[in-house]
Amino acid sequence: MDERQTHIRNFCIVAHIDHGKSTLADRIIEKTGAVSTRDLKEQMLDSMDIERERGITIKLTPVRMFHSHNGVEYTLNLIDTPGHVDFTYEVSRSLAACEGALLVVDASQGIEAQTLANVYLAIDADLEIIPVINKIDLASANTDAVKKEIEDIVGLDTTDAPLISAKEGINIDDVLTKIIEMLPPPHGNLDAPLKALIFDSAYDIYKGAICNIRVIDGEIKVGSKIKMMSSNKSFDVTEVGVFSPKMTPVDCLRAGDVGYLAAAIKNVKDTSVGDTITTVIKPALEPLKGYKKVNPMVFAGIYPSDGSKHDDLRDALEKLNLNDAALIFEPETSGALGFGFRCGFLGLLHMEIIEERLEREFDLELITTAPSVIYRVTKTDGEIVQVDNPSKMPPVSEIDMIEEPVVQAVVFTPSEYVGAVMELSREKRGVFITMTYIDANRVKMEYKIPLAEIIYDFFDSLKSRTRGYASLDYEIAGYEKDDLVKLDMLLNGDVCDALSIIVHRDKAYARGRMIAEKLRNVIPRQLFEIPIQAAIGSKIIARETVKALRKDVLAKCYGGDITRKRKLLEKQKEGKKRMRQMGSVAIPSDAFMSILKLDE
Amino acid sequence: MQVPTGLYIHIPFCKAKCSYCDFYSVGYTESLADDYIKALVSEYSRLIAYFGDITFDSVYIGGGTPSMLTEKQLSRLVETLNNSGRLKSDLEFSIEVNPESASKFEFYRRLGINRLSIGIQSLNDNILKRLNRVHTARDAMRAIKEASNFFNNISADLMIGLPAQTSHDVVDTLNQIIPYITHLSAYILKLASNTQMHREVQENxxxxxxxxxxxxxxEDLVCECAKFGLERYEISNFSKADEYNSKHNLKYWKCQxxxxxxxSAHSFLNRKRFSNDANIFEYINDAKQTFPNTYESVQKNSDSDILLDTIMLGLRLVKGIDIEKVNKEFKIDFLRKFESKIKKLRKFVEYKGGxxxxxxxxxxxxxxxxxxxx
Structure with missing residues (x-):
């Protein structure tokens, strides 16, 4: 290890949403002078608007800083991590690029389930972990209890844990000192063949695909001929640089460094995250251990509201895919919605974020169908099919059994809400596994619950029934058979494929009634009466009617001003165009959303 | 221009803003109204000078509240029309009046006005108050009775779909006014978003x-009207006989x-649709913003545009659209051109007797x- 390398620290921050991770990051950046106070926006690293608004981190944003300690200048690379269960995959990516992690815990809230999951990931990745107790300035702060909790649950020594207030800027220096003193410098051999880990990638219209990399061994500079070890594709490096926090070109990146490279890579698919980069001339023998490829768990159809925007939607999905490898999509056609894409997401939040980014960054209006999981259907002829779209479910007569993915869900809750969590879990077809008291007030409850129930408003219900105190974490625990049926919605006698869902038979009646009622409210009255039916196979289980329209807006053409009426009619015509036409029925976009969010 | 046309004259003064109204109006002051009449006279003079052969077989003074004008102001305006030599002998000459300012009936007759449109709206005082109308049911009855001594062609405006209004209210109002009227306009309330009532609805x-x-x-009103021989001839308009149909409004509906x-007055002349700006001060002070500049600055409407207008307006009439006339005017075969649409709409439309x-x-x-x- 050379002298230079001993003065580098690569670390990330693990924290629960709201526990102050981004604020701490801001303070560290400010303290080290990487960004002048003038340029400092709140929550520097959350670069997407959505991230800043929702107070969450989705993308990994690295930043390089300098800090003097005992007369020596250190380079600190902070790699931000997402905090939500859906983004565990991204967390493991940033962990792989670091040697250490700060575990930030709110002094008044204590450790949360999701934090715990990420801490375990960090421990698994052999990271050195520094506990940091934040928000000590709050009246409700209970530093001792939180310290004890960290020791009991995570098993970390908290004797020297920095007690800080990121918001007020208290004890930030202590954090910096701990980073330098406690975290190991990056190992790795500058003279060995190049090995650099791609931990993220993004697309730049001028430079091509940009790889965020952590150099493990060797060095990389402009002009280096590199190759991707997974595909053997080679490229000439056109730029290397660091994030300070803006992209800043440097001469070269060496073992231990975190930065980026551009190599006129046209296709982002050539930069798979987790891949190892080496040189063509002196290649490494073995690639680095990549990440476990995660599979999307939640599927939904995404369609443009305006059918002519199909190509725009494809472009947008491809662009998002460039820096969100977890998103998958393929073309899909729906009788009601026309041409669109079936997209796979890590979870519901991931889906919401993709939708929001498509709408904001690409200015698209979308119709999204109800999220679905992948069902495993065994047909009577023994064939097994995977069904990720309810409308593709084989006919009832050909089905022997349907299995669905189940998760092992862990809920941390204050003890007073144990009853509420139990009731919710029962409603969601949960099977109780175990319950443990962490301390006098906090309970850890484990359930086996169908994933389909989790993605259907479990999290929102949990939050509302525990007044926001409970937290949820889950992991996939295989497939289980249950009595599942496909519920179809018929409009004017025709099945509207985009509204079909798969539900448990016991819930089908209630859901069918609810959706029919909701549709009756969102579908505007039209010239003809519209019967709405819910059906399982050929059996009608609920019926509503949208009565025929009897009254229009009767603008009088006062004083010969017919332009108002013309405008009104042209607007009405436009409005009709935005609706989906199924036979003689015009369905507004909200109708497809309405089955996503049902008020029970 | 051999065919006589209609003349609409807008009087934008109101005593108070009705809570459902989003039309442009201003408060009345005598000097403002004097200036306004002067500007109207000037615009009219430019109009008839520009079209040397234009004539009118209908004049409609609407508002606003035209009955707020003084005798002097109104006679200045109307004498200008009378002396211009452009009014036909079979002229329909209407003026809109509101009950609170309806009194100069004999004077109106002397000026040659032969049709009166009274803004009754409702004879339920609670409803009138809610609408922010400045008259009461008694004012309205007094006005309509007195008017009937001077006019044999009186139209009343009613509103339907008002808050707290019942079928009984509507029928009751109709029963009280029926002996005095030959024509009825019954409009269903339609709230524009910039009105006071719209806000009140939003705020519950x-x-x-x-x-x-x-x-x-x-539907109850339509039935009740029929009982008294008031036949519907347009979506919202009823009359006791064809001769009482509003000749002026029919021009709008027949796309004439x-x-x-x-x-804010609108025109349709020589296939051009144009209008004046709503602001009364600009209208008074800047003749350049009115006729003929308004006329000269717009393009003629295309055939397809006017055809759509013809459909949109003609289908308001109970009798509908004269297909032979439309075919000739636009050189089309209407029924064939719209065959698939008409087929789709067959439950709602009919073709009979041309x-x-x-x-x-x-x-x-x-x-x-x-x-x-x-």
Whole structure:
């Protein structure tokens, strides 16, 4: 290890949403002078608007800083991590690029389930972990209890844990000192063949695909001929640089460094995250251990509201895919919605974020169908099919059994809400596994619950029934058979494929009634009466009617001003165009959303 | 221009803003009204000078509240028209009056006005108050009775679909005014978003009746009118005989020519649709913003545009559109051109005796039917 390398620290921050991770990051950046106070926006690293608004981190944003300690200048690379269960995959990516992690815990809230999951990931990745107790300035702060909790649950020594207030800027220096003193410098051999880990990638219209990399061994500079070890594709490096926090070109990146490279890579698919980069001339023998490829768990159809925007939607999905490898999509056609894409997401939040980014960054209006999981259907002829779209479910007569993915869900809750969590879990077809008291007030409850129930408003219900105190974490625990049926919605006698869902038979009646009622409210009255039916196979289980329209807006053409009426009619015509036409029925976009969010 | 056209004159003064109204209006002051009349006279003079052969067989003074004008102001305006030599002998000459300012009936007759339109709206005082009308039911009855001593062609305006209004209210109002009227305009309340009442609805201060309730009221009114020989000839208009149909308004519905003078007045002349700015001060002070510049600065409408207008407006009439006339005017085969649309709408429309029309029971969904032609 050379002298230079001993003065580098690569670390990330693990924290629960709201526990102050981004604020701490801001303070560290400010303290080290990487960004002048003038340029400092709140929550520097959350670069997407959505991230800043929702107070969450989705993308990994690295930043390089300098800090003097005992007369020596250190380079600190902070790699931000997402905090939500859906983004565990991204967390493991940033962990792989670091040697250490700060575990930030709110002094008044204590450790949360999701934090715990990420801490375990960090421990698994052999990271050195520094506990940091934040928000000590709050009246409700209970530093001792939180310290004890960290020791009991995570098993970390908290004797020297920095007690800080990121918001007020208290004890930030202590954090910096701990980073330098406690975290190991990056190992790795500058003279060995190049090995650099791609931990993220993004697309730049001028430079091509940009790889965020952590150099493990060797060095990389402009002009280096590199190759991707997974595909053997080679490229000439056109730029290397660091994030300070803006992209800043440097001469070269060496073992231990975190930065980026551009190599006129046209296709982002050539930069798979987790891949190892080496040189063509002196290649490494073995690639680095990549990440476990995660599979999307939640599927939904995404369609443009305006059918002519199909190509725009494809472009947008491809662009998002460039820096969100977890998103998958393929073309899909729906009788009601026309041409669109079936997209796979890590979870519901991931889906919401993709939708929001498509709408904001690409200015698209979308119709999204109800999220679905992948069902495993065994047909009577023994064939097994995977069904990720309810409308593709084989006919009832050909089905022997349907299995669905189940998760092992862990809920941390204050003890007073144990009853509420139990009731919710029962409603969601949960099977109780175990319950443990962490301390006098906090309970850890484990359930086996169908994933389909989790993605259907479990999290929102949990939050509302525990007044926001409970937290949820889950992991996939295989497939289980249950009595599942496909519920179809018929409009004017025709099945509207985009509204079909798969539900448990016991819930089908209630859901069918609810959706029919909701549709009756969102579908505007039209010239003809519209019967709405819910059906399982050929059996009608609920019926509503949208009565025929009897009254229009009767603008009088006062004083010969017919332009108002013309405008009104042209607007009405436009409005009709935005609706989906199924036979003689015009369905507004909200109708497809309405089955996503049902008020029970 | 051999065919006589219609003349609309807008008087934008009001004593108070009705809570449902989003039309442009200003408060009345004598000097402002004097200036306004002067500007109207000037615009009219430019109009008849520009079109040397233009004549009128209908004049409609609307508002606003034209009855707020003094005798002196009104006679200055009307004498100008009378002395211009452009009014035909079979002239229909209407003026809108509101009950609170309706008194100069004998004077109106002397000026040659032969048709009166009274803004009754309702004879329920609670409703009138809610509408922010400045008259009471008693004012309205007094006005209409007195007017009937001077006019044999009186139209009343009623409103349907008002908050807290019942079918009984509507029928009761009709029963009280029926002996005095030859024509009725009954409009269903339509709230524009920039009105006071719209805000009150948003804030749940008042609740509008459901569409079905409103239409039931409307159907009751249509029935009741028929009993008294008031036949519906347009979505919202009824008359005791064809001769009492509003000649002026029929020009709008038949897509015939008319010109409007005054602030915010609209015109359709020589296939051009144009209008004046609403602002009365600009109208008074800047003649350049009115006729003929308004006329010269717009393009002629295309055939297809006027055809759509013809459909949109003609299907308001119970008798509908004269197909032979339309075919000749636009050089089309209407029934073939719109064959698939008409087929789709067959439940709602009919072609009989050369006329294409919406069946009366579906006139209240005229928009949704007409939009199919767009």
């Amino acid at each position: 201060i008042i609740i509008l009746p459901e569409d079905d309730v409103v239409i039931d009221q409307y 020519e008319y010109c409007g003078i005054g602030s 006329m294409f029309f919406i069946k009366p029971e579906y006139l209240t969904v005229q928009n949704s039917i007409v939009v199919e032609f767009f």
